Amino acid sequence: MASDRSWISRSRYNESRYLTVEYKNGVDDFIKFACENLRGGSDGLIRCPCGNCKNKHYKNPIAVKLDLYRYGIMQWYTIWTAHGEKMPEENIGTSTRNVGDGDVDMYYDADDMLRDIGEANRYCEKMDDEPNPAAKEFYKMLHSASEPIYPSNVNYTTFEFVNELLHFKNKHNCSNNGFDELLKLIGSVLPDNHKLPQTYYAVKNMLKGLNLGYEKIDACENDCMLFYMENSEKTRCDICNESRYKEPKDLNKKKISRKVLRYFPLTLRLQRLFMAGKTAKCMRWHHDRNVVEGELSHPADGDEWKQFDHRFPKFSKEIRNVRLGLFKRDSKCETRPFH
Incomplete structure (x- = not known):
């Protein structure tokens, strides 16, 4: 942080119940910083970090200034990450605040x-x-x-x-x-x-x-098998012989499955992570991070990751490729490539 942010945690009123000069100057510094770090496509609007809006709404700088005078600024908001300021390296991933408290800059919202x-x-x-x-x-x-x-x-x-x-x-x-x-x-x-x-x-x-929906796949009531792919036309389980469908009360109505698995396709969700700037940066952090010799800051520093790089050199060259850890029945974990 380049400027002194101590005004945020202090009362914005003096003994006469007027706004202090320190608070007004602090608000001016914030507005200046936010306007200088406007992103393309924001149409001149910035998030309002007042106690009422809590960074949820975009307003023009004058309206934000008036709200900060009226409601005060959120007292924990000393690092202006929702307005273009980068989180210090030592603070990344350490926040434990409740999102419900308005800490929207600690997660990446839909807007x-x-x-x-x-x-x-x-x-x-x-x-x-x-x-x-x-x-x-x-x-x-x-x-x-x-x-x-x-x-x-x-x-x-x-x-x-x-x-x-x-x-x-x-x-x-x-x-x-x-x-x-x-x-x-x-x-x-x-x-x-x-x-x-x-x-x-x-x-x-x-x-x-x-494209964040799910697929319905009929399953055996006893979890023996899925009626999927080559088994999609079967009406009874190969293991326990239980019927796939409930007993119909009306033969003319559509059959109702006894149990349904809801499958969330992974590929589209991974693509969405790369469509937003902040999450895309996190997906590449294993490559872009600052490496400190002798310290483990990411699984990429471990022997397993390095062995994986050696085993799949072509896959490893593309930093956007995703690696998944698959847990086997013997509790050993193995990493597999995912395109």
Whole structure:
């Protein structure tokens, strides 16, 4: 930290209940720092670290300054990582604060990811290669989801508001029909030109571009086998002979599986990690880190990783390739390459 941040932890009022000169100067330093470190595509907006917004919302610098005067700055926010400042090496990975307390700069939220990808999209538009169909679908979702939930709203984008509602649905175990009614109720009090989807089905379609869904695979009720690939057409388990489906009450209705495995494909999720600047940097940290001889700062310093590099030299040359640790039944761990 280049400047003195002690003003953050002190009272912003003097004995006469006026803002202190120290606090005002500190706020001015913060606004100057945040504006100098604006990222491309931010449209001049910066995160507001006041006690009310807690870095969740983007506002223009004047509005941020007024909020900091009114609500004060978050007293733990002494390293301005959400505004372009780099975390000191000794502090990386040591934070134990609760995300629920507003510590959004200690994790990478969806809005940051969308902004990063928006910048990458503008860069790709200058290149000759066309984005693949999956990327086009994602950028389409990105464009619509980055708009305010209704014009003039500075607190929520469509994506952010829908994400909050999905969190509410999951937290309170809300049924799909109940969620539909909630969407319609909220939509009825929003301005006519709002962007909020009216059904849960529409919400799922809006987020489809993220490619973060799952596949359903029927499984044996006793966990003997999966009805998958060459076994996908079988109706009974090869091991215990249990039926794949429940006894039907109506032969004309669709069969219901006794047990279903939900499989989350890994490839698309790994691709998403490289689509956001901050997480992409973490994925490459094994290569970009500062190596201190005799100290273990990453598994790459260990003999197993070095042996892996020697065994798969072609794979090791590409620093973006991902390595997975697979646990065997004898409790020994072996690392495998993953393209």
